[in-house]
Amino acid sequence: MTTWWHPMVRATARRRLAAERAAALRRVDAWQPPLGTGLWRTAYGESCDAVLAYDRIVALVPAGPVRDELAGRRPDLLAMLDRVRYLAENGAALDPAGPVRDAELLALLAEDPHGDLGQQLGAPPSHLLMDALAAVRGAMWRATEEAARLAVHLQENAGATDTAIWLTALAAGVVSARRADWAP
Amino acid sequence: MTDREAARATAAEVGWPGIPTSMRLDADAPGAGPGTGHWHRQVDRLLAAVERSRAAVVQAPAGGVRDQLADLLHVIELRSARYERIAEVGQALWPDDDTTDADGTAPGERPDLGGAAQDIDARLVTALAHLTAVASAVEQIALAAAGTIAADRAALEVERLFRVSPPP
Numbered sequence: 001m002t003t004w005w006h007p008m009v010r011a012t013a014r015r016r017l018a019a020e021r022a023a024a025l026r027r028v029d030a031w032q033p034p035l036g037t038g039l040w041r042t043a044y045g046e047s048c049d050a051v052l053a054y055d056r057i058v059a060l061v062p063a064g065p066v067r068d069e070l071a072g073r074r075p076d077l078l079a080m081l082d083r084v085r086y087l088a089e090n091g092a093a094l095d096p097a098g099p100v101r102d103a104e105l106l107a108l109l110a111e112d113p114h115g116d117l118g119q120q121l122g123a124p125p126s127h128l129l130m131d132a133l134a135a136v137r138g139a140m141w142r143a144t145e146e147a148a149r150l151a152v153h154l155q156e157n158a159g160a161t162d163t164a165i166w167l168t169a170l171a172a173g174v175v176s177a178r179r180a181d182w183a184p
Numbered sequence: 185m186t187d188r189e190a191a192r193a194t195a196a197e198v199g200w201p202g203i204p205t206s207m208r209l210d211a212d213a214p215g216a217g218p219g220t221g222h223w224h225r226q227v228d229r230l231l232a233a234v235e236r237s238r239a240a241v242v243q244a245p246a247g248g249v250r251d252q253l254a255d256l257l258h259v260i261e262l263r264s265a266r267y268e269r270i271a272e273v274g275q276a277l278w279p280d281d282d283t284t285d286a287d288g289t290a291p292g293e294r295p296d297l298g299g300a301a302q303d304i305d306a307r308l309v310t311a312l313a314h315l316t317a318v319a320s321a322v323e324q325i326a327l328a329a330a331g332t333i334a335a336d337r338a339a340l341e342v343e344r345l346f347r348v349s350p351p352p
Contacts, residue, residue, distance in 0.1 A: 039194070039198060042191070042194060042195040042199040045199070045203075045207040046199055049204045049206050056276035057273060057277060059276075060273055141299075148274075148276070148300045148301075149300050151276075152307065155266045155269045155273070157263070163256065164318075166252075167318065167321040167325065168321075168342055168343060170252055170253070171325050171328065171342040171343070172339055174325060174329055174339070178328075
């Protein structure tokens with residue numbers, strides 16, 4: 001009989017979990033990880049938004065090598081999202097409501113005759129996780145913004161000075177025509 | 185209140201303006217193209233400037249000047265289409281829709297843009313100023329061609345317009 005601790009069973013389970021996680025990341029589902037309803041969920045959702053915005057931008061880039069290159073970079077964003085998920089899951093396990101001290105605890109400590117001990121507590125340890133998460137989220141959004149700048153650049157026409165030159169010349173032409181009595 | 189509703193309420197309160205698009209209901213999802221909010225309004229302004237040029241071309245007397253202006257109108261329309269696509273990139277990056285409050289802005293309210301979205305918006309503002317200058321120049325030339333205003337005055341005005349609002 002093969003039991004759950006058998007190496008083959010555990011390896012299969014690990015592969016299945018990895019496949020499930022990869023599939024979830026491909027979907028970029030903000031509701032998939034168990035993050036509760038607080039700050040961790042919001043921070044993860046904002047990170048998912050970076051990938052979704054990236055996808056929308058890539059879809060607007062004209063077909064060609066630039067678009068292919070941008071599409072090829074998507075796994076990098078997913079890897080960063082995986083990191084965000086890891087940090088958020090740990091944060092949610094430590095402080096489900098977010099990296100903030102419990103308000104009731106702070107109120108009780110404030111009543112202590114020896115002084116407001118709540119001030120001495122400082123930030124909860126999970127704030128380090130939130131800081132790390134914010135850094136990765138920031139990197140994700142910077143990548144998305146660069147994609148947007150590139151998409152805009154492809155739509156720009158650096159030589160778009162012809163309209164002004166054309167109209168200025170045309171106005172001068174009307175003046176010449178009038179002087180030469182060519183126009184009514 | 186379900187967990188998702190509670191999470192959305194928290195997100196609207198503590199996160200970036202609005203609720204993350206990945207956490208919204210389908211009805212509050214970002215609009216396609218330039219959306220239905222800020223970026224759509226920018227496109228409307230661009231199209232209004234093009235329409236102003238088109239109306240001026242129609243009013244020019246038939247002849248060489250009108251033919252030249254009609255050719256130019258085609259260039260302006262192509263350029264306007266480019267700006268529309270830039271607005272779509274703005275919507276893709278920083279969605280804003282008047283059909284939902286989940287984006288953190290009330291209908292008609294300008295979003296507090298930042299980063300690349302702000303750059304894109306500034307680019308569109310410059311483009312709009314230029315297209316408006318183009319429309320004014322077309323009007324001046326059409327009036328000069330019709331003999332309604334002095335050609336010298338129109339030429340000076342066109343030169344001034346493009347000095348004040350150079351091409352983006």
